[in-house]
Amino acid sequence: MVKIRRIKKKRKNLAQRRLRLVVLMTALAILTTNIIQCAGNFTSQAVGTVDPMAMPGNFTTQIESTEIVFGVPPAYQGKVFNKVESDGKEKLVALTFDDGPWINTTTEVLEILRKNEIKATFFVVGQQLQKYPQIAKQVIAEGHAIANHTWHHWYRRMDEATAAKEIDDTANLIYKTTGVKTNYFRPPGGVLNNGLVAYAQKRDYAIAMWSVDSGDSRRRRPTPETLAKNVLKGINPGGIVLMHDGGGNHEGTVQALPQIIEGLRQQGYKFVTLPELLASSQSDNQ
Ligand SMILES: [Zn+2]
Structure with a gap:
């Protein structure tokens, strides 16, 4: 019985570890995408007529307003x-x-x-x-x-x-x-x-x-x-x-x-x- 419980616990721990890993990977992926998007926004701003000091939020507004x-x-x-x-x-x-x-x-x-x-x-x-x-x-x-x-x-x-x-x-x-x-x-x-x-x-x-x-x-x-x-x-x-x-x-x-x-x-x-x-x-x- 004890052995089975241990195995179950081990499996549970493994599952939790996997879950943590997935969460970590997802967070990393989101972070990377954001960084890439930010870089993209900044580049567009820098080459366009938009004030280069303006933040990415303003750039988003600009896209919406030109729809x-x-x-x-x-x-x-x-x-x-x-x-x-x-x-x-x-x-x-x-x-x-x-x-x-x-x-x-x-x-x-x-x-x-x-x-x-x-x-x-x-x-x-x-x-x-x-x-x-x-x-x-x-x-x-x-x-x-x-x-x-x-x-x-x-x-x-x-x-x-x-x-x-x-x-x-x-x-x-x-x-x-x-x-x-x-x-x-x-x-x-x-x-x-x-x-x-x-x-x-x-x-x-x-x-x-x-x-x-x-x-x-x-x-x-x-x-x-x-x-x-x-x-x-x-x-x-x-x-x-x-x-x-x-x-x-x-x-x-x-x-x-x-x-x-x-x-x-x-x-x-x-x-x-x-x-x-x-x-x-x-x-x-x-
Ligand atoms: Zn035609």
Whole structure:
């Protein structure tokens, strides 16, 4: 009996020791993570414009205060649309750029938009965002809207779990990279029946198609002049223009953009982001 009790006691002691070890290891792990996080915060502060004397707590507040949500008016939640009804007061147009972030082209587009004091909407692809997070940060820092264009840019039919992963993974990386929550979605290739749009509708995304295709994704790329002509001829108030900053060589789009902006201005158009365009017509749709 005594022997059994001793063995039990021994086991108990061993279990307690193991428990202590686990607690100690956990505490050590937490401590190490905190130290690494602190170091990270301090580095960000030191290289940024934030007062280097400010403590990590302030830095956290700063992240929270820069969170942006591109929400969707109720009338457009889960809806597929290619333009909005103009309220007749102003001629509004939304320029949209798909398939980035892309090396060179996206930053060139951003520079032209900046010079012209115009805001646009960028439909980003998750795997591109993973490659060029800094470009996406610049898109947001310069006041543009960002939207979800799936992770892989697949056209094929997919089951709900795959469609969910395509959209949710991209949404999560957009948030992780830019602090933005966006409820705007465009299916790759404009394919409406492969499972992506059905999932996006379930999640109350606004499914933003386009009213004018610049033609810049055609295999034989039109000249910049033709791209500009396509947009300027096809536009109507409340329209959405489809262009590409990624998914191949789009220097032609970059070259056409100043002509497109100038031509639309001459027609009296004002440039807005998609969330702004939808907000402008909210009263018409409710
Ligand atoms: Zn696309």
